[in-house]
Amino acid sequence: MEHVQWLRQALDWPFLDGLVADAWGWVVERTDEFQRLTVIPVVPFMAIFHTVNALFLLFHFFPSLSPIERFKVQKGVREKGSRVAWMALNVLFNHAVSIAISLSGYDLMKTLKMESGTEHIPPWYMLVLQMVACCQLYDTLFWLAHRFMHIPIMYRWFHVVHHSSHVSMALTQGYFHPVDYLVSLPSVAAPPLLVSNHIITVVLWQTVWILESLNAHTGYNLPLMPDTRPHDHHHSHPHQPGEYGAMWGLMDYCFGTDANYKKYIAGQEERERKRQQQLKKQK
Numbered sequence: 001m002e003h004v005q006w007l008r009q010a011l012d013w014p015f016l017d018g019l020v021a022d023a024w025g026w027v028v029e030r031t032d033e034f035q036r037l038t039v040i041p042v043v044p045f046m047a048i049f050h051t052v053n054a055l056f057l058l059f060h061f062f063p064s065l066s067p068i069e070r071f072k073v074q075k076g077v078r079e080k081g082s083r084v085a086w087m088a089l090n091v092l093f094n095h096a097v098s099i100a101i102s103l104s105g106y107d108l109m110k111t112l113k114m115e116s117g118t119e120h121i122p123p124w125y126m127l128v129l130q131m132v133a134c135c136q137l138y139d140t141l142f143w144l145a146h147r148f149m150h151i152p153i154m155y156r157w158f159h160v161v162h163h164s165s166h167v168s169m170a171l172t173q174g175y176f177h178p179v180d181y182l183v184s185l186p187s188v189a190a191p192p193l194l195v196s197n198h199i200i201t202v203v204l205w206q207t208v209w210i211l212e213s214l215n216a217h218t219g220y221n222l223p224l225m226p227d228t229r230p231h232d233h234h235h236s237h238p239h240q241p242g243e244y245g246a247m248w249g250l251m252d253y254c255f256g257t258d259a260n261y262k263k264y265i266a267g268q269e270e271r272e273r274k275r276q277q278q279l280k281k282q283k
Contacts, residue, residue, distance in 0.1 A: 016124040021121055028117060034106055039102070044203060044207040048214070056171075071222050074219060074236060079167050079169060114198070115199065131205065137194060137195070138188065142245060143245040145184050150241055160177075170219075173214050212226065216246065230249065230258065233261050242257045
């Protein structure tokens with residue numbers, strides 16, 4: 001117990017807790033409980049998704065304006081404008097479903113005794129730990145849902161819509177058959193509800209999740225960002241199933257569902273090694 005008390009004292013940083021309380025207090029002053037429990041949780045998700053997609057769609061249609069084009073995984077390959085337009089309509093429908101579900105969730109939030117005021121905000125270090133827990137819970141739940149959607153009948157009827165985007169782009173993140181979208185939704189919604197009883201955890205999690213999920217689908221493997229090549233391989237090689245998880249891929253590692261990707265990368269590295277040997281011989 002002394003060690004626990006010492007750790008709590010070491011992590012007691014009133015400055016950070018004050019920043020969190022002030023930021024959430026600003027929200028509380030301008031909203032009522034219904035808005036905080038149903039509207040605010042989808043705001044970061046929607047704002048980040050559409051802002052990022054506006055930028056990446058610009059890069060998609062005008063690659064000469066893109067400063068990150070050298071990091072594109074599938075170089076020179078792009079979706080046609082007509083297909084992008086259809087994807088956008090599908091995404092807007094799915095987002096409307098998300099908003100409707102969130103707005104109808106007030107009674108559930110009250111049943112779960114979800115707090116939304118400033119009195120019981122978790123300390124900053126607990127929020128960090130909650131985000132780590134949410135990441136692994138999401139990896140687990142999403143792996144299960146994603147693996148389920150790759151059962152042949154589920155894939156053929158529903159998940160094939162998502163995989164019809166062979167050239168992964170940020171818009172692909174929300175491009176699903178509505179049934180597929182609903183199957184995946186609990187893996188995103190459940191983690192913060194399992195680790196916290198304050199809505200601020202849900203808001204932070206929605207921010208972390210959409211940033212990770214968008215990065216995985218951008219089609220660009222950017223420096224200082226999580227590697228996007230495994231999920232890009234998942235889209236570009238649908239005949240080589242695997243990479244069902246998310247975040248740091250612990251479920252894929254534990255169940256060996258990253259084997260096809262590892263084999264693919266090993267083959268690429270071997271071909272590059274032979275190419276370098278041939279260049280040396282020519283010199």
